[in-house]
Amino acid sequence: MHLPAILPWGAAEGFSKQMLLVLLSVVFIAVFFVLAARKQQLVPGKLQFAGEAAYGFVRNGIAKDIIGGRDFIKYVPLLFSLFFFILVNNIYGAIPFFQLPTFSHVGGAYVLAGIVYFTWIAIGVKKNGLRYFKLATVPSGVPWFILPIVIPIEIISNFLVRPVTHSLRLFATMLAGHLIVMIAGYGIEFLIMQENVLLKGTSVLVLAGAIAMYMLEALIMVLQAYVFTLLTAIYIEGALHADSH
Amino acid sequence: MNQLIISAATEGEVNPLMPNIWEMGVVFVGFAILFFIVVKFVVPMFEKTFAERAEAIEGGIAKAEKAQAEASAALEEYKQQLTDARAEANRIREEARAEGAQILADLKEKAAAESARITAQAHAQIESERQAAVVSLRAEVGTLATTLAGRIVGEALTDDERAARVVDRFLADLETQSAGAAK
DSSP states (O other): OOOOOSSOOSSSOOSOHHHHHHHHHHHHHHHHHHHHHHSOOSSOOHHHHHHHHHHHIIIIIIIIIIIOSSGGGGGHHHHHHHHHHHHHHHHGGGSTTTOOOGGGSHHHHHHHHHHHHHHHHHHHHHHHTTHHHHHHHSOTTOOTTTHHHHHHHHHIIIIIIHHHHHHHHHHHHHHHHHHHHHHHHHHHHHHHTOSSHHHHHHHHHHHHHHHHHHHHHHHHHHHHHHHHHHHHHHHHHHHHTGGGO | OHHHHHHHHHHTTSOTTSOOHHHHHHHHHHHHHHHHHIIIIIHHHHHHHHHHHHHHHHHHHHHHHHHHHHHHHHHHHHHHHHHHHHHHHHHHHHHHHHHHHHHHHHHHHHHHHHHHHHHHHHHHHHHHHHHHHHHHHHHHHHHHHHHHHHHHHTSOOOOHHHHHHHHHHHHHHHHHHHHHHHO
């Protein structure tokens, strides 16, 4: 499913379709929002209204609701970039011709989850000092004799498993969705090739199923972008208010 | 089909959890560029508009509140003026009524006096005319009666003094009779 290698770049593979799509997505998002935000008016036009609705969704629906307080605005750029970067790269999978969600390759998901991982740890340390690691791993109000069990669990769940699940959730849903639609496509092609007319006819059933899966996949693409961003906001909020958790 | 088999065969050995390092690099760089653009341009521009809009709305609210306060002050003033005007009107009406009553009473009194005067005058005139009539009648009636009586009796009753005495006595009897009848 790769484009032919555009450049003989890198050892094993060339410039993959994913790479092209990532760069395109940056152009799409930047152009759209800069155009929407460029000529700002108090009473917005259509484009500005769409841009404001999208921006407001992340700003108010995610950042303000989850992080809250006065300084949620500091984290809006990260959340906003993450949401639309992932959204556009996922939606590629539902657009004919592109037909490939970028995060069906795990690398991109690792990168984004890694950025988020180091961001919330940095926020926690900046806010609470090195005491943050104690706050994040030693829950208050737990009897001392349970601590030897709880602390390792907290370390594993917060600092080891969290970035893995964060990245793999995105990657796995995109890969699985992509595979299902792709397999359905090959299945239809295979069935149509059959000599038997009845067998040929069953391809219609597969097509119906494929369309349903395609719709579901489109929903999941949007949902995963939202979930990834929402979890990022929750992690940042947890780091900011570590002493009250 | 062949393409699928070939790609499955070549990619089958690749662990899907192992990332392509170049792809990671491209995603990182791409995201960094996007993040830079968002931080530098998109968020400030949207936030500026949001802030301006909020200010415009809040400014509008403040202006509206001020206008409302002014309006209610003006209303209060008008109500006050209206109350004053009503009181004034009442006072004037009250005065007018009192004055009217006064004028009416004066007129009535004047009219009553006038009518009394006219009545008294009429009485006096009637009385004097009656007196005149009585006097003239008394004279004429006496003359006629004596003339008549002289003719009847055949005796000259020209002794005026005596005749007048007789007539007077007769008339006095007559008057006492008529006065008794009137009572």
